[in-house]
Amino acid sequence: MFIGLGLGLGMLPAIAADGNAPPIAARRLSGDTWPAQPQAYPLNLVPQPSGEFGSAAGWSAHAGLTIDTAAGLARWNGTSTGQQSFQIAMAQPAVAGRDYSFAASVPRRAAGQASMGFGTPGAVTAGGVLAAARSRVGRVRATGASLSARFLINAGADLDLDHLRVYDTTALMGKILRIFAGIKQSNGNGAEATPTPFNFFTPEPRAIMIPMAANPTFGAEIDENGHGRPMIACDPMPHQTPNSGGGPGGAFCKKVCEGLSDDEVMVFLCSAWAGGAMLDGGVWDRDAGGAAIVAMEREVDYLLGIGAPGSNVAHVGVCQGEGDRGLDKAPRHRQKLARTITELRAKWGDFPVTIMEIGGADNSPGSITDLMIQEQKKLASNSGDPAALPFCEYIPRRLNAGFRPDGTHYDQTEQEIRGEQEGASALRLNYGAERPTGFALSDAAIAPFGVTITEQWAEALSFVFQGSDPRRRIAWPILPAGTRVRCKVATSGALYFRLSVGDGLGPSGTVDLVPMMNAGNHEIDVIIPPYTTSTHMGFLITTLGTQVRVSDWKVDLPQGL
Structure with missing residues (x-):
C-alpha cells in the first residue's frame, strides 16, 4: 500500500534542513522507474454495463421499476406497495469475514430511500441508507457466501439509482x-x-x-x-x-x-x-x-x-x-x-x-x-x-x-x-522525474465495431480494434451543445476525437474536438459546440490494430438539464 x-517536498536544490543535515534520498514507489503501464483496476463484482444500468441484463424485475438503459438509470416511480429487494448476481461470491466496498449514487429523489449491500445467503447492508440525492461509498463485512449484490427499496420510493459497484477491500x-x-x-x-x-x-x-x-x-x-x-x-x-x-x-x-x-x-x-x-x-x-x-x-x-x-x-x-x-x-x-x-x-x-x-x-x-x-x-x-x-x-x-x-x-x-x-x-x-511519454497497453481486449461508452463508465476501458473496415470507433451518446466531456486516453496510434454525422465513417460532417492525437497519453477536456442535426454523435476514431485505453470518463451536462 x-x-x-x-x-x-521539493527537489532542487537539495538544501539540508536547518542548514546542516545531509540531503535525504527520495522515496520510491514501484522501484526506481515509472511503471510501464497504468495500474489495473480491481475486479468490480457487479457486471458492467449492467452495474451502470446501461443494460437490464441480470437485474430482478419489480413493480414501479424501469431500467432506463439510454440514461443509465434504474428509476422507481413511487407506485411500489412494499419493500423490494433488487438483486443482481455477482461475478464471484462474497467470502465471509472479508470487507467489501459498495459505491452507488442517487441523482434524483422525491420520496423513499434505498440501501445497498449483499443478498442471500448472508444478507447484510453496507453503510446505512441513501435517503437524499447524493453519492455514497459504504463498507460491509460479509457474513456468508453471498451470491448477489442488492438494493433494498422501501414502499413508495420515487428515486433514481445511478450505478452499483462492489470491490473486495480486504484484497x-x-x-x-x-x-x-x-x-x-x-x-x-x-x-x-x-x-x-x-x-x-x-x-x-x-x-x-x-x-x-x-x-x-x-x-x-x-x-x-x-x-x-x-x-x-x-x-x-x-x-x-x-x-x-x-x-x-x-x-x-x-x-x-x-x-x-x-x-x-x-x-x-x-x-x-x-x-x-x-x-x-x-x-x-x-x-x-x-x-x-x-x-x-x-x-x-x-x-x-x-x-x-x-x-x-x-x-x-x-x-x-x-x-x-x-x-x-x-x-x-x-x-x-x-x-x-x-x-x-x-x-x-x-x-x-x-x-x-x-x-x-x-x-x-x-x-x-x-x-x-x-x-x-x-x-x-x-x-x-x-x-x-x-x-x-x-x-x-x-x-x-x-x-x-x-x-x-x-x-x-x-x-x-x-x-x-x-x-x-x-x-x-x-x-525524481516526470512520467515518460507513452506506455504499453498489454491488457487490451478485442473491441467490436461501435462500442458505446456511456457517461456512467468511469473505470478504465481498454480496446484493440478489429474488423473489415479500416476505421474503428468508440461512440458516446448524443449530447447537447454546451456539455463538458473529460477523459484520459492512452493510444498506441493516431486517434481522433470528433463529432460526426451518421455512422461516423465518412469525412463529411465531422468536427474534430481536439487535434489528432499521436501515440502516447492524452487528457481531453472539451465543450460540445452547437450543431444543427440530432444525428451528430461523438467518436474516438482510429485504425485497425490500435490499442486504446479510456479512463476517468466524466460528462457534465449544461446547467438546467
Missing part, C-alpha cells in the same frame, strides 16, 4: 501499502456542505480511503479500536469530515494511482479537522499533544504495523496555516512545521512533502495570508532559503483561482485542479 501524508489492503497522510484543514479536506450532490462523482477503486472521524451520513466508520475502516476512494470525497466534503482528495487519489504498480495500493488518510492551528496548543501542535496530529500519527503507525512487507509512508501533504496567520505567528508556524516534518521523518523514513497554498482570497502583498504564504514558501527545496527542507515542493494557487462565496475556501472546480497538482507533485518527488 502507498501511504500518503499532507506535507510537501486491496493485502497489497503493499503506500500511505499518503496529510496535515490539512478545510481547504485540504473540502468545505462543501453535506449533502451537496456531486454530479461528477466517480469511484476510484484503485485507492483506499481511511476516515479519521465517523460520518454515518456518507458511510465513514471508526472501528472498536478507534481506527478508520478502509473503503475505496471516490472523487470528490464525501467522507472527509462530519461537516464538510469534496475538496482535492479525490483528484489527488486518481493522479497518484497513475504511478503505482499492481502489487501496491494507495492508502489515503483523511484528516478529520476543518480549522485548527499548529501553534499554541492547537490541534496540529505536536508538542502539546494536539488531537489532529496525534490521531494522524496513531493511524499511520497502525497501518505500518499491519501492512505487507515493504509498506511505507509515501507522501505527506500540507494545507494548513490559516489559523496561524499573523505578523508574529507566521515565522513561528514555519519553524514548527519544519520541525514537525523532521521529527516525523525520523520516525517513518524520508517521505516527500508537498505544501499546497493556503486559502484566503485576499493574498495581496502584506496581507496576513501573504505573510503565511511567504513563510511556507521558504520550506521548498528550491527556495534558496536556509530554512528549506530536502525533497519538499510548494504548489502556489493559480492566478484568479476560484473561491467559494466565503472568500476563504477554494471552490470545488478549483479543488479538482489542486488535487491533480498535488498528486503530480507526489509522484514527481517519489520518482
